[in-house]
Amino acid sequence: MRHRRGFTLIELIVVVIVLGILLAIVVPRLLGSTNDSNAQLIVKSVKDIRDAVAMAKLKCLAAINSAAGSVGVDTQALLSTLWGDSCQVLSPNAFTVDSSGFARVKDFGIQTDYQNANNLLVVNIDCQGNNDICNKVRDQLNSMYGGSSCPNPPNNGFLTCNLSI
Numbered sequence: 001m002r003h004r005r006g007f008t009l010i011e012l013i014v015v016v017i018v019l020g021i022l023l024a025i026v027v028p029r030l031l032g033s034t035n036d037s038n039a040q041l042i043v044k045s046v047k048d049i050r051d052a053v054a055m056a057k058l059k060c061l062a063a064i065n066s067a068a069g070s071v072g073v074d075t076q077a078l079l080s081t082l083w084g085d086s087c088q089v090l091s092p093n094a095f096t097v098d099s100s101g102f103a104r105v106k107d108f109g110i111q112t113d114y115q116n117a118n119n120l121l122v123v124n125i126d127c128q129g130n131n132d133i134c135n136k137v138r139d140q141l142n143s144m145y146g147g148s149s150c151p152n153p154p155n156n157g158f159l160t161c162n163l164s165i
Contacts, residue, residue, distance in 0.1 A: 038106065039136035045095070045105040046123055046141065050163050053114055053121050102126055108133075114165075121163045129157035 007015075095103035095110075102109030102124075109126035127134040134154030141149050141161050150161035 035130065035133050035136060038108065038130075039133050039140065041106055042108050042110070042125060042127070042133070042137050043140045043144075045103070045110055046125070046137075046161070046163075047144070049095075049103070049110065049112060049123070050121050050145075050165070053112075054165050119165045121165055123161045123163060125159040125161070127154065127157045127159060131157055134159040 095105070097103050098109065100109070100111075102111045107128050111124040111126070113122040113124075114120075115122060125134065125137060127137070131154045134157060138150040138154065138159055138161070141163070145161075145163050149163055150159060152160065
């Protein structure tokens with residue numbers, strides 16, 4: 001009787017099927033955790049900007065009011081006020097602002113407009129077309145700042161929220 005070494009075709013097929021099932025379970029979970037961490041990063045950045053605006057209102061209301069007026073300002077003007085000489089409540093290196101007026105956070109963008117008359121920080125978030133990340137951000141911001149902070153679902157990977165200051 002000869003002893004065969006190696007695996008039979010059936011054994012190899014079973015191993016491939018088991019590996020396929022494991023990959024089908026593990027890969028979506030890994031992608032989901034990546035979306036979770038990106039959403040956390042965006043939420044933290046939005047919270048940092050919102051907290052900086054609130055701190056600036058307490059620390060140097062005149063600087064914010066002159067930058068904002070009653071209509072609002074774009075991200076560049078708001079952030080330069082928040083980290084400028086007269087009102088430094090945010091590190092100058094905290095965000096870079098691109099030519100479209102979005103503060104860049106990893107691959108994502110945050111655009112702000114402080115409306116002095118309403119004590120409102122309007123935040124537009126560019127989730128790079130990923131509505132799953134936008135929905136996670138929306139859920140977290142709604143739970144942090146009230147259920148109506150981000151009233152509308154994301155639209156083509158963009159989300160708009162109104163945060164009271």
